Amino acid sequence: MMKNELMLVAIIVILLIMKVADNGKSNSMWIGVINVLLIVNCIVDWLPVREGELFGGVFKSYDLGNFGKNLLSTGVLLISLFSVDWLKRCEHIAEFYLLMLSTLLGMFFMISSGNLLIFYLALELSSIPLAALCNFGLAERKSGEAAMKMIMSSAFSSCIMLMGISFLYGASGTLSFDALTIVVQETPLYIMGFVLLFVGVAFKLSVVPFHLWTADVYEGSPIPVTAFLSVISKGAMIIVFTFLLYHVFGSLSHTWYLLLYILSIVTMITGNIFAIRQENLKRFLAFSSITQVGYILVGISGSSAEGVTSSVYFIVVYLFSNIAAFGVISQIAEKSGRETITSYKGLAKQNPFLAWTLAIALFSLAGIPPTAGFFGKIFLLKAGASKGDVFLITIAALNMIIALYYYLRVIRAMFMDESEESIPKMHSGLSLKFALVICLAGILFTGFFGPVYEYILSLSKGI
Amino acid sequence: MNLNLLIILPLLTCLAILFAGSKNAIGIFALTGAVVQLLVCCLLLIRFNELSAGVINGQMLFESSVPWFASLNINYHIGVDGISIAMIMLTAVVVLAGILVSWKVEKMTKEFFFLLTLLSAGAYGFFISLDLFCMFFFLEVAVIPKYLLIGIWGSGKKEYSANKLALMLMGGSALVLVGLLGTYLNATSEATGFNLMSLRTQIIPVQTQLIFFPFLFIGFGIFTAIFPFHTWVPDGHSSAPTAASMFLAGISMKLGGYGCLRVAAYLMPEAAHYYSAYIVGLAAIAIIYGAFATMMQKDLKYMNAYSSVSHCGFVLLGIGMLTPSAINGAVLQMVSHGLMTALFFAAIGMIYERTHTRMINELGGLLKVMPFISTVFILAGLCSLGLPGLSGFVAEMTVFVGSWERVEMFYRVSTIVACMSIVVTAVYILRASGMSLMGIIRNKEFESLTDANWNEKAASVLLLAGILVIGLSPFLLNDLIAPGTEEIMKNVNRVFTLN
Numbered sequence: 007m008m009k010n011e012l013m014l015v016a017i018i019v020i021l022l023i024m025k026v027a028d029n030g031k032s033n034s035m036w037i038g039v040i041n042v043l044l045i046v047n048c049i050v051d052w053l054p055v056r057e058g059e060l061f062g063g064v065f066k067s068y069d070l071g072n073f074g075k076n077l078l079s080t081g082v083l084l085i086s087l088f089s090v091d092w093l094k095r096c097e098h099i100a101e102f103y104l105l106m107l108s109t110l111l112g113m114f115f116m117i118s119s120g121n122l123l124i125f126y127l128a129l130e131l132s133s134i135p136l137a138a139l140c141n142f143g144l145a146e147r148k149s150g151e152a153a154m155k156m157i158m159s160s161a162f163s164s165c166i167m168l169m170g171i172s173f174l175y176g177a178s179g180t181l182s183f184d185a186l187t188i189v190v191q192e193t194p195l196y197i198m199g200f201v202l203l204f205v206g207v208a209f210k211l212s213v214v215p216f217h218l219w220t221a222d223v224y225e226g227s228p229i230p231v232t233a234f235l236s237v238i239s240k241g242a243m244i245i246v247f248t249f250l251l252y253h254v255f256g257s258l259s260h261t262w263y264l265l266l267y268i269l270s271i272v273t274m275i276t277g278n279i280f281a282i283r284q285e286n287l288k289r290f291l292a293f294s295s296i297t298q299v300g301y302i303l304v305g306i307s308g309s310s311a312e313g314v315t316s317s318v319y320f321i322v323v324y325l326f327s328n329i330a331a332f333g334v335i336s337q338i339a340e341k342s343g344r345e346t347i348t349s350y351k352g353l354a355k356q357n358p359f360l361a362w363t364l365a366i367a368l369f370s371l372a373g374i375p376p377t378a379g380f381f382g383k384i385f386l387l388k389a390g391a392s393k394g395d396v397f398l399i400t401i402a403a404l405n406m407i408i409a410l411y412y413y414l415r416v417i418r419a420m421f422m423d424e425s426e427e428s429i430p431k432m433h434s435g436l437s438l439k440f441a442l443v444i445c446l447a448g449i450l451f452t453g454f455f456g457p458v459y460e461y462i463l464s465l466s467k468g469i
Numbered sequence: 470m471n472l473n474l475l476i477i478l479p480l481l482t483c484l485a486i487l488f489a490g491s492k493n494a495i496g497i498f499a500l501t502g503a504v505v506q507l508l509v510c511c512l513l514l515i516r517f518n519e520l521s522a523g524v525i526n527g528q529m530l531f532e533s534s535v536p537w538f539a540s541l542n543i544n545y546h547i548g549v550d551g552i553s554i555a556m557i558m559l560t561a562v563v564v565l566a567g568i569l570v571s572w573k574v575e576k577m578t579k580e581f582f583f584l585l586t587l588l589s590a591g592a593y594g595f596f597i598s599l600d601l602f603c604m605f606f607f608l609e610v611a612v613i614p615k616y617l618l619i620g621i622w623g624s625g626k627k628e629y630s631a632n633k634l635a636l637m638l639m640g641g642s643a644l645v646l647v648g649l650l651g652t653y654l655n656a657t658s659e660a661t662g663f664n665l666m667s668l669r670t671q672i673i674p675v676q677t678q679l680i681f682f683p684f685l686f687i688g689f690g691i692f693t694a695i696f697p698f699h700t701w702v703p704d705g706h707s708s709a710p711t712a713a714s715m716f717l718a719g720i721s722m723k724l725g726g727y728g729c730l731r732v733a734a735y736l737m738p739e740a741a742h743y744y745s746a747y748i749v750g751l752a753a754i755a756i757i758y759g760a761f762a763t764m765m766q767k768d769l770k771y772m773n774a775y776s777s778v779s780h781c782g783f784v785l786l787g788i789g790m791l792t793p794s795a796i797n798g799a800v801l802q803m804v805s806h807g808l809m810t811a812l813f814f815a816a817i818g819m820i821y822e823r824t825h826t827r828m829i830n831e832l833g834g835l836l837k838v839m840p841f842i843s844t845v846f847i848l849a850g851l852c853s854l855g856l857p858g859l860s861g862f863v864a865e866m867t868v869f870v871g872s873w874e875r876v877e878m879f880y881r882v883s884t885i886v887a888c889m890s891i892v893v894t895a896v897y898i899l900r901a902s903g904m905s906l907m908g909i910i911r912n913k914e915f916e917s918l919t920d921a922n923w924n925e926k927a928a929s930v931l932l933l934a935g936i937l938v939i940g941l942s943p944f945l946l947n948d949l950i951a952p953g954t955e956e957i958m959k960n961v962n963r964v965f966t967l968n
Contacts, residue, residue, distance in 0.1 A: 375609045391650045403643035410639045422620045456537045463540050
């Protein structure tokens with residue numbers, strides 16, 4: 007039942023031993039070994055695993071959570087593959103992977119947590135190494151600033167969350183999720199505790215108005231870390247979030263429907279409006295990911311099996327699209343040092359593969375068919391619409407227009423604008439191409455393949 | 470007959486283009502694909518005519534349905550009736566003509582033909598879908614290729630136009646999406662899902678209809694340049710490369726009309742009656758405003774683009790009137806305008822390619838140097854102003870006759886206003902042809918210009934043949950679409966039988 011976690015721990019231990027016994031191994035050697043380990047990890051993860059409980063209900067293994075974990079392992083593998091070029095000149099490669107995998111381990115425990123205490127511990131395990139990761143652009147001031155902001159905001163949100171947990175404990179006398187499910191009612195103390203917990207999670211998800219750290223941290227961190235933050239960290243958080251809302255706090259659904267209703271509208275609009283003005287692609291994707299979270303909240307607010315399914319389905323889509331986008335951006339930043347939209351002018355002439363990959367990824371994020379993003383968005387809106395609120399879905403649908411506008415800015419720079427100093431033709435490594443092709447396949451075929459949705463639906467019946 | 474062929478063929482063509490080596494091979498693949506597609510469509514037409522003789526009027530033929538997202542009741546459900554067949558034939562003809570005309574595209578040839586063929590796949594898919602989700606999917610598939618075609622291969626302020634077009638069409642889709650979700654959620658039975666055929670038999674509560682009909686109608690209407698959301702049309706059409714203009718005006722604008730008819734009016738007849746006056750009013754404004762705006766244009770492409778606003782107004786006018794002949798006329802007008810405007814854009818494209826100007830006052834005397842192109846231009850113009858014997862006359866006449874059946878004052882006035890636009894049309898068409906084609910050759914360089922090539926001739930003849938066939942024997946098209954429109958009318962008129 008703890009297969010995924012045990013695999014990760016094993017890899018972490020192997021890396022530690024290798025690091026200790028390090029006698030001047032080259033970075034390429036490290037990369038080779040780690041990627042093989044990650045591929046093995048990914049394959050083992052996807053093997054079936056039983057549902058059940060361990061340690062008296064502290065650790066729960068449930069199908070949807072396991073699916074989420076496997077997805078995250080795959081995402082980490084893809085990130086690791088596309089960042090090979092960056093890693094080659096990274097000074098502390100072993101530490102980079104150790105921190106990243108510890109974070110992932112924290113997320114796994116968080117997904118599987120069966121009571122509030124282990125949930126909190128796992129959350130800390132997943133956020134403190136992440137702050138160190140943000141600092142990995144060792145030569146840059148911005149990177150240090152990002153790490154500082156990350157750790158401060160994490161600490162702050164943890165405080166608030168702890169406050170909420172103590173309220174809940176005070177009201178119910180229990181920390182176990184199963185027990186909480188039964189006793190939670192719509193009384194002020196429970197609602198207070200719940201809202202504080204909610205705020206803590208909202209910080210991690212960068213839901214407006216708790217999003218202020220996002221853009222700076224994304225911009226300052228090295229691109230692989232940014233990708234990790236925006237895809238893996240958010241993905242894990244969404245799964246935990248739906249589990250908490252639907253399973254533990256199901257009886258508070260009136261309260262959280264209202265919260266989600268307001269926050270989703272604010273998040274979509276704010277994310278969109280700020281994204282319009284961004285020049286730096288990392289900041290741009292930061293705000294676009296805020297918007298995407300807004301859409302996910304719309305889906306979750308549907309409070310049905312469809313709500314869970316559509317948000318997890320969207321995570322699948324979002325993972326492929328965002329990793330593809332970050333892959334291209336990281337390659338270009340690595341080879342030419344450019345990160346702004348204007349500097350992408352004329353990219354399509356010399357580097358058609360990279361330009362089309364980025365274009366397809368952005369179309370998927372914008373929700374344009376035939377990419378999977380279209381299906382993801384529609385299902386989220388459909389789940390959200392099941393409450394019958396025209397206003398919410400109209401706002402969400404109209405936000406898709408604004409979103410299209412800023413995604414088209416990038417497309418326009420790449421395909422239509424001419425530039426004297428466009429990015430020269432660059433050679434992309436095999437592992438990058440491999441990662442991008444997998445992402446492209448995911449973007450183009452997930453939507454057409456109906457059983458993916460059905461599979462997730464069958465998993466989410468349990469929640 | 471398997472309708473999937475209509476989507477698979479263009480997709481295969483796309484693949485072939487993707488892997489083609491030389492520029493010549495790309496063109497040949499695209500052309501072969503389009504020719505085969507046209508043949509398949511002809512075959513479909515023949516088979517449809519054979520079969521439809523034996524069945525109840527207006528029934529969908531060649532239906533097939535495959536579950537797509539089973540738990541959401543989304544099926545890949547396709548089928549055709551006469552109206553769809555007419556639109557499919559139109560698409561096949563216009564796409565083939567478009568590929569012929571753009572034979573000599575030099576810049577990023579592969580991407581150009583790839584996008585053009587992909588666009589056509591979207592249109593075919595839209596016309597054969599019987600599931601609202603599929604329909605929406607195909608409607609949106611077409612947005613981005615249009616954006617890229619205009620933005621990369623266009624002329625003038627192409628980025629601006631491409632952006633405007635993409636955002637406004639996306640806005641249209643967003644409204645359609647809200648309308649569809651509303652319809653879906655208010656269907657009385659869960660099992661119905663997005664299925665057009667079973668939604669039709671459900672009576673959606675009138676209150677709900679009144680809320681969601683405007684979303685659907687305006688959403689689709691934006692594609693058909695409903696006033697005041699027509700502003701993407703002039704910019705988009707005039708910046709686009711010739712083939713894309715032909716596709717945009719010829720087919721893309723018809724997606725909206727088809728959607729208004731097939732989805733909005735068909736599923737929500739009570740609301741259609743309720744909003745009928747608004748639709749007619751907006752359509753009349755579009756017709757007369759479009760016509761006057763056209764008169765002021767100095768650029769040939771802008772002229773044709775504004776005249777498209779005016780002509781597509783007739784489609785909405787016909788639908789808004791909700792009488793059998795008017796709706797028949799609306800469908801006729803969709804087909805006729807598709808052919809006519811594609812021919813017009815093709816002729817303008819040919820002239821522009823040779824003279825490098827589209828300004829009416831810089832041209833002149835072209836009839837002497839390029840008689841074929843000029844003749845095509847004049848014929849397209851005559852069709853546009855509704856000369857008997859050409860398709861435009863048949864379509865507009867049917868719309869007017871149908872509109873006259875509505876006796877209320879407002880509808881009468883609107884019809885008369887719409888009729889007046891014909892005079893304006895005559896003014897701008899005759900003036901443009903007179904100034905640019907007749908008279909003396911104003912620019913000495915024009916004397917050495919050549920007439921149409923084989924590919925351009927083929928494209929023009931193809932489109933002209935369509936116009937003449939409809940113009941001379943309108944019953945062919947009318948018989949094809951009449952059962953379909955009757956079926957829609959039956960639903961639309963259930964309002965009166967219910968009360």
